[in-house]
Amino acid sequence: MYIEVKDASKNYVQDGKEFVALDNVSLSIDKGEFICLLGPSGCGKSTLLNALAGFEKVNSGTVKIDGKEVTSPSINNITIFQNYGLLPWRNVQKNVELGLESKKVPKSERAAIAQKYLELVGLSGYEKRYPKQLSGGQQQRVAIARGLAVDPDIIFMDEPFGALDAITRMKLQEDILRISREEKKTIIFVTHDIEEAVFLADRIVVMMADPGRIKSIVKVPLGSNRNRTGENFLYVRDRIFELFNMKADEYIEYYI
Amino acid sequence: MKKLLSLKNVIISVAILILIWQLLFSVSSYDKALFPSPKMAFDALVELIENGKLFENIRTSMYRFVTGYFSSVIVAVVLGLILGRVPKLFQYINPAVQLLRPISPTAWMPFIVLLFGIGDVPAIVIIFIAAFFPVLLSTVSAVGNIDPVYLKVSKNFGIKQPALTWKVIFPAAFPQIANGIHLALGTAWIFLVAGEMVGAQSGLGYQIIDARNNIRADILLATILVIGIIGILLDGLLKLVEKVILKSWGGAA
Numbered sequence: 351m352y353i354e355v356k357d358a359s360k361n362y363v364q365d366g367k368e369f370v371a372l373d374n375v376s377l378s379i380d381k382g383e384f385i386c387l388l389g390p391s392g393c394g395k396s397t398l399l400n401a402l403a404g405f406e407k408v409n410s411g412t413v414k415i416d417g418k419e420v421t422s423p424s425i426n427n428i429t430i431f432q433n434y435g436l437l438p439w440r441n442v443q444k445n446v447e448l449g450l451e452s453k454k455v456p457k458s459e460r461a462a463i464a465q466k467y468l469e470l471v472g473l474s475g476y477e478k479r480y481p482k483q484l485s486g487g488q489q490q491r492v493a494i495a496r497g498l499a500v501d502p503d504i505i506f507m508d509e510p511f512g513a514l515d516a517i518t519r520m521k522l523q524e525d526i527l528r529i530s531r532e533e534k535k536t537i538i539f540v541t542h543d544i545e546e547a548v549f550l551a552d553r554i555v556v557m558m559a560d561p562g563r564i565k566s567i568v569k570v571p572l573g574s575n576r577n578r579t580g581e582n583f584l585y586v587r588d589r590i591f592e593l594f595n596m597k598a599d600e601y602i603e604y605y606i
Numbered sequence: 607m608k609k610l611l612s613l614k615n616v617i618i619s620v621a622i623l624i625l626i627w628q629l630l631f632s633v634s635s636y637d638k639a640l641f642p643s644p645k646m647a648f649d650a651l652v653e654l655i656e657n658g659k660l661f662e663n664i665r666t667s668m669y670r671f672v673t674g675y676f677s678s679v680i681v682a683v684v685l686g687l688i689l690g691r692v693p694k695l696f697q698y699i700n701p702a703v704q705l706l707r708p709i710s711p712t713a714w715m716p717f718i719v720l721l722f723g724i725g726d727v728p729a730i731v732i733i734f735i736a737a738f739f740p741v742l743l744s745t746v747s748a749v750g751n752i753d754p755v756y757l758k759v760s761k762n763f764g765i766k767q768p769a770l771t772w773k774v775i776f777p778a779a780f781p782q783i784a785n786g787i788h789l790a791l792g793t794a795w796i797f798l799v800a801g802e803m804v805g806a807q808s809g810l811g812y813q814i815i816d817a818r819n820n821i822r823a824d825i826l827l828a829t830i831l832v833i834g835i836i837g838i839l840l841d842g843l844l845k846l847v848e849k850v851i852l853k854s855w856g857g858a859a
Binding site: 403405422423424425427428429431433434435437438439440448449451452453500 | 755756764765769774855
């Protein structure tokens with residue numbers, strides 16, 4: 351297994367009350383998979399992502415990537431944040447080059463790499479703009495280009511489209527799906543949007559809160575051409591709704 | 607248009623000030639040598655320019671100011687960047703800072719003169735003290751207020767010290783640090799005059815004392831005006847520098 355989480359538990363003490371963010375969570379992920387961690391707030395999906403990305407440590411259990419225990423963030427596994435995390439004093443190109451600087455890529459090559467990935471996310475011509483001058487969707491595209499520029503093995507995405515409007519969000523979902531196929535990256539994507547998860551994932555890890563745990567892992571056998579209104583899509587979406595007990599009772603009766 | 611309007615405001619404002627001064631002069635029963643008219647002060651200013659005394663004193667004062675202010679800003683920013691990243695250390699230093707901060711820099715004056723004698727050093731030290739605390743505290747707080755996502759991104763992309771400080775922490779904190787630097791400029795300029803009145807035999811502050819000793823109130827008031835004007839110019843210059851830096855950083859503020 352490429353990514354292996356075994357019996358991971360994590361508690362916080364908040365206002366004197368103990369809060370179980372992760373309760374004995376185990377999960378295996380293959381190389382190249384697109385995994386969505388789906389669940390309501392407090393289900394531990396972000397905690398699990400942060401543990402995988404190396405930003406947080408679990409209290410017990412193990413988190414391994416490629417056989418090695420995760421202890422700190424690594425430039426091989428890039429995290430995309432909801433609020434983009436672009437450096438506002440750097441222009442778009444300099445932002446994309448950020449990771450290349452620590453990788454000691456020569457200056458002459460950096461520009462070409464930045465160019466390549468800005469083109470991939472549809473932002474060529476924006477090199478000299480500053481983050482402030484871009485829309486939220488464009489800023490997240492820059493962050494994605496910045497992540498891809500260092501050629502990571504895994505991309506962690508923590509509700510990356512959560513702050514965007516619905517149309518922009520769908521456009522970015524299509525783009526990230528395309529990019530994940532073209533670049534063959536392993537992607538772990540946190541979301542609380544059921545449709546987003548069904549549209550993107552090869553497998554959906556459905557999580558529940560209090561304590562944070564995995565309720566079920568749902569395979570999404572929809573291939574690479576996904577149609578939001580297609581029958582198969584709706585079928586998978588319905589299954590997820592059922593898992594969250596969110597289908598109206600009469601609807602279920604009608605179904606039976 | 608906006609600039610023209612503000613120029614109009616300045617002219618009106620200054621005109622009102624001179625008018626009130628002239629009015630007070632007309633109704634006052636003080637000796638002319640003790641309470642001169644605007645015209646007399648202006649004549650004194652021309653006299654000071656012509657005999658070269660004014661520019662000599664400005665040069666002396668500016669040398670002290672620039673030395674004291676810049677060395678203070680540099681030391682305070684560097685210390686602030688370090689202390690801001692090590693809150694555990696700062697919590698032991700902060701009480702001492704809070705104890706020293708409310709003390710007027712002039713209170714140190716006799717002590718400094720005892721140690722260093724009369725001359726450039728006391729004025730420079732006073733300016734250093736005056737600028738130090740606002741810059742230090744604003745830098746520490748600016749570093750503490752940096753959006754944590756910048757630090758997460760830096761960690762993720764393998765940015766280590768010292769690159770972390772100059773690539774991420776300093777620019778992220780700069781707008782708030784600039785506030786402190788700006789605030790300190792005004793304070794430092796105020797205390798330059800105080801420092802020179804007590805601890806020097808030259809400079810604009812001393813020129814005021816010298817004018818008093820010679821009962822030349824016209825020179826005294828002319829000097830005060832010059833001090834005010836230089837203060838405004840310094841402030842404008844710093845605003846310009848800030849603007850240029852922020853602009854080159856894409857208006858990060």
